[in-house]
Amino acid sequence: MKLVIVSDAAPPQVNGVVRTLGELKRNLELMGHEVISITPDRFPTIPMPSYPEIRLALFPARRLARLIEEANPNAIHIATEGPLGLAARNYCVKRGLPFSTSFHTRFGEYLYARTGFPLSWSYAFLRWFHAKATSVMVATPSLQAELEARGFGKPVIWSRGVDTELFRPRPKLAGEHYLDLPRPVYLYVGRVAVEKNIEAFLDLDLPGSKMVVGDGPRLDVLRKHHPEVHFAGTLFGEELAKAYAAADCFVFPSKTDTFGLVLIEALASGTPVAAYPVQGPLDVIGDAPVGVLDKDLAAACRKALGIAPADCRAFAMNFSWEACTRQFLSNLALAEVADTAALMDEAQKAVCD
Structure with a gap:
């Protein structure tokens, strides 16, 4: 399977979303799948206000559309709700292409903590953003229940893993x-x-x-x-x-x-x-x-x-990236996304005609 993953969170950012997507890509490739990442490094960017370490893609719609069309994927996953995620969502909706999303970060709460922006407005946008997805993936059962209560439909669980070879007990250095x-x-x-x-x-x-x-x-x-x-x-x-x-x-x-x-x-x-x-x-x-x-x-x-x-x-040891990756694949609603490449071919022909 050829999969496009669109994410506003990517290296050199250091956070759980970046690590999760990196491990997902690595494990998908080990399973024989092809992964095309569409991330801010492929676009002109500007620093995020109040958080300059994060770069935001600037007017990404046309280039993002071209990248997806060149990839001609079997599935499209949108990992974040930033400029790239928004452009990818709009592209898929306009062309009738199925896509999945994931809810990684409480942007509403973060925005409120930084600016006082009303939570109700943030969640109204987030509901709209995720509403057209074939599946909305969340990490925990409590978040699943919360989003259901907030009107996000029926989110599905996509848990997380850990590299138990890298992260392991070691002798306590230097004694005291x-x-x-x-x-x-x-x-x-x-x-x-x-x-x-x-x-x-x-x-x-x-x-x-x-x-x-x-x-x-x-x-x-x-x-x-x-x-x-x-x-x-x-x-x-x-x-x-x-x-x-x-x-x-x-x-x-x-x-x-x-x-x-x-x-x-x-x-x-x-x-x-x-x-x-x-x-x-x-x-x-x-x-x-x-x-x-x-x-x-x-x-x-x-x-x-x-x-x-x-x-x-x-x-x-109960958490593994392999199990996490297989759970992700099961959430892609493969019966629907299997026709994505054919739908894209039809959309491109329509544009050419």
């Missing part, structure tokens, strides 16, 4: 210290942005050290306000995996994430999780003895220190 940080080391990994609620973690009164891995628009402000915190910047590959494994507790302060890929990366590394009892942690961890979910985040951090790393690792 890691990077000269007194233990216990409490770690956060992710975007350094207001919607991630990082201040709730950094303001906690905890023994030991706090470490933040990641970049984003709040980084300079938080560095200034919290000189006692070790800000490591963005880490990749082995360096990121070592940070996960060296920490004594992974802290997830976000209340807006739809899944939290970092949760299972930490658990695969043998590091227990402390988080709020909200969507994401509740879906991934629930009542499993690998993390502590508590409205008192400091109490959760202290209790999590007593969790056995082996239990965390065993739990994470």
